Amino acid sequence: MHKDQTLGEYLHAHGVSRRGFLKFCSATASLMALPPSAIAQVAEALAAARRPSVIWLSFQECTGCTESLTRSHAPTVESLIFDAISLDYHHTLQAAAGEGAEAARMAAMEENEGSYLLVVDGSIPLANPGYSTIAGISNLDMLKETAANAAAVIAVGTCAAFGGLPHANPNPTGAVSVSDIITDKPIINVSGCPPIPVVITGVLAHFLTFGTIPELDELGRPAAFFGQNIHDRCYRRPFYERGKFAHTFDDEGARKGWCLYELGCKGPTTYNACATLKWNEGTSYPIGSGHGCLGCSEPDFWDHGSFYTPIAAGLWGSREALIGAAAAGAAIGVGSALAARARKKKTQANEEATSS
């Protein structure tokens, strides 16, 4: 897509019909919880949008987020929109290497000062800048430098949004999230390990349409996608209501598709759109495939105990402490009984002495 070409012209040139485009706009408006009257505005704004410059920085991450976004399924309108942005810098996807790559980043920052979008995946290590560097530049320095003139920052994946796996106890690299460092720019957290691709396109579409970031929840995530927990939208919810649970991954309950709460499903405490948008062209999602939700879009999801421990179960320390408490209680009980007997004996002796 040429820089001067609008998105509408680009999509039309690639065989996307007006009907298909409006269908996407309707779906996007619906996903973002916009009223039907906004569909026309979305379509108009998207069709006229010039491709924005996007700089994508990857720090302490596993590339799962990029894999999710680029290999999710066959090209669709969403992927064409991805093609339609000017992805000026992306470690995994760019052809340039070494100084050429860094020059591309610097050029994009200079040409689009104040208007480019910065996408970050991965957490930033603070314990030692040498833990993660790119072209000899620490993640911290690169983030600060690149974010300085960005219009907004999109923290893609739980590592960038909340620290993720690198942040897990004991956090050896001192990993932090983007919002722990950048405090003067609008930040949209698109959490998930990895996040749902359509959420990214939805956020981009919103930005292209309105030039603003969408409504966010208290964790900085787009409320339209992260506003409800997975449990409330789960197709297995009726089985929870009826108290029908799978006890193991291969028992009768599991085969019948009963609720996975007992197997540690974190759906009730996880806010994401997996149960409605699903993955692989809406085919399925973890619960649909027979595994409980890991809660991957929530902060510190690695540190909430075993993935296979029910939410209702305790995360407490040791039974030895209880045995110690029982022994101490018994000892105090014996002591207090002996003291009571001694007091009684003394009282009786006093009474006998008084009466005699």
Place this chain on the structure above:
Amino acid sequence: MTLLDFARGPALQWSLIILVFGVMWRIIGALLIMAKKDLSKPRRKTMLRDGLKTIATRSLPEHQFEKRIRFQHLSGYAWHIALFISVLFFAPHIMFFESVLGFGWPHLPNPVILGTAAVSLAILLALLIRRASHPVQRLISNVDDYISILVVIVPLITGILAFAHVGARYETLLAIHLLSVEALFVWFPFGKLMHTALTFPSRFDAGASFGRKGVKA
């Protein structure tokens, strides 16, 4: 640490430590105080039977008061039984017990539990209102009574809200429910809730004592 992590972790650990410590203290202390030296020859040698008989007879209303205390008696049984069913046979509760005890047991369907919890809560609220409004009951009630009722009512309310996902996010409701149960654990050994552990031993002891003395009761 989130509120739910706190409720499932340190708060649970410490409340259980206090519960176990306090219960052991009270039970061992009571058992040792109950053990008295015989100063006379026992009148009967059937103290076990007398003890068990007294447990049974004291669990039924006294004949001469039967009509007057029928409501309180039956409602007392009803809410206790409903509460025990709700506590012991709700699937997530069994998962909780399993995490503490290391073993679980079969559960009842959720609608049954919701019903028993609602019955238990309704009766308990009615009895609380009666206690607060009835002149005699109000006179014989102290702070311990009201705290003990409160620490049972609050987990019932928060439990129903958590089950129904009403009022707040599920994790918040679950955390508040767990914290309210943990408050019950902490209060349990030091207030009148300890009757749960001491009612039957004390009735047995009274019956056995009557039997030894030849008292028919």
